[in-house]
Amino acid sequence: MNALRRVIVSEVPCMAIDEVVFLENSSVMQDEIIAHRLGLVPLKTDLDSYNLPEDCTCKSEFGCNLCRATLTLDVEAKEGTRPVYSGELTSENKETMPVSDKIPLVKLAKEQRLKLEAYARLGKGKDHAKWQPVSMCAYKYYPKIEISKKCDNCAKCVDACPKKVLAKKEDQIEIQNLEACNLCQDCVAACTEKPPAIKIGWEENTFIFSLESTGALTPERIMSEAVKTLDKQIKEFESQIKVKKSEET
Numbered sequence: 001m002n003a004l005r006r007v008i009v010s011e012v013p014c015m016a017i018d019e020v021v022f023l024e025n026s027s028v029m030q031d032e033i034i035a036h037r038l039g040l041v042p043l044k045t046d047l048d049s050y051n052l053p054e055d056c057t058c059k060s061e062f063g064c065n066l067c068r069a070t071l072t073l074d075v076e077a078k079e080g081t082r083p084v085y086s087g088e089l090t091s092e093n094k095e096t097m098p099v100s101d102k103i104p105l106v107k108l109a110k111e112q113r114l115k116l117e118a119y120a121r122l123g124k125g126k127d128h129a130k131w132q133p134v135s136m137c138a139y140k141y142y143p144k145i146e147i148s149k150k151c152d153n154c155a156k157c158v159d160a161c162p163k164k165v166l167a168k169k170e171d172q173i174e175i176q177n178l179e180a181c182n183l184c185q186d187c188v189a190a191c192t193e194k195p196p197a198i199k200i201g202w203e204e205n206t207f208i209f210s211l212e213s214t215g216a217l218t219p220e221r222i223m224s225e226a227v228k229t230l231d232k233q234i235k236e237f238e239s240q241i242k243v244k245k246s247e248e249t
């Protein structure tokens with residue numbers, strides 16, 4: 001599970017702006033800061049149409065249509081002070097657009113102008129966090145709660161639980177929200193019975209995996225790409241072990 005989480009965070013590629021050419025910037029913000037902000041704007045990623053720059057056949061530092069998408073921005077504050085939003089970027093590929101068009105990039109005062117060309121490329125989270133396809137990725141064991149017959153329904157455990165997992169019913173304690181349990185054991189510590197009438201454990205080989213996409217890829221695609229990468233890495237590892245063995249013999 002942790003290997004899968006690590007692959008998602010550092011190996012599953014997504015698109016991000018990597019290079020910006022400023023044609024005009026009369027805003028108060030330096031080019032570098034605007035370029036940094038642009039890099040952090042999550043872009044919808046068309047994984048099937050683009051190559052990672054290092055794998056592309058063009059082998060060009062500048063890139064080609066298969067490893068680079070160009071976005072442009074040309075905004076002038078004609079009427080008065082106005083913010084510039086991510087939605088004002090124009091892309092040569094409609095599949096490579098900001099996930100949200102409401103991300104503020106900079107504020108322009110009257111007559112200030114921002115004109116630029118930005119190049120988006122596929123990349124991996126291990127090189128820069130802007131290429132991470134998830135904003136959150138974590139897992140926990142699947143909880144298992146057992147309440148023994150010694151329980152006298154005093155409800156001390158119900159009050160002690162910070163996640164409201166337990167509820168007091170007429171003549172028994174009921175588990176109403178099992179998946180919210182974080183295995184903290186507060187209920188066990190609060191139990192008046194000795195030994196405690198409530199036992200907290202976890203299911204073997206069952207996990208709750210939570211993944212929140214930035215919007216670059218669907219969560220299903222992120223997971224399937226991660227499984228593919230992990231599979232490839234395991235095979236590579238296996239082949240290296242075989243090489244070692246044959247050297248020894």
Ligand code: SF4
Nearest residue numbers: 161181182184185187
């Ligand atoms: S282990 Fe913690 S979260 Fe789980 S039921 Fe007990 S008190 Fe609640």
Ligand code: SF4
Nearest residue numbers: 151152154155157191
């Ligand atoms: S604190 Fe212990 S005895 Fe009281 S209701 Fe909970 S499990 Fe039962």
Ligand SMILES: [Zn+2]
Nearest residue numbers: 056058064067
């Ligand atoms: Zn290329």
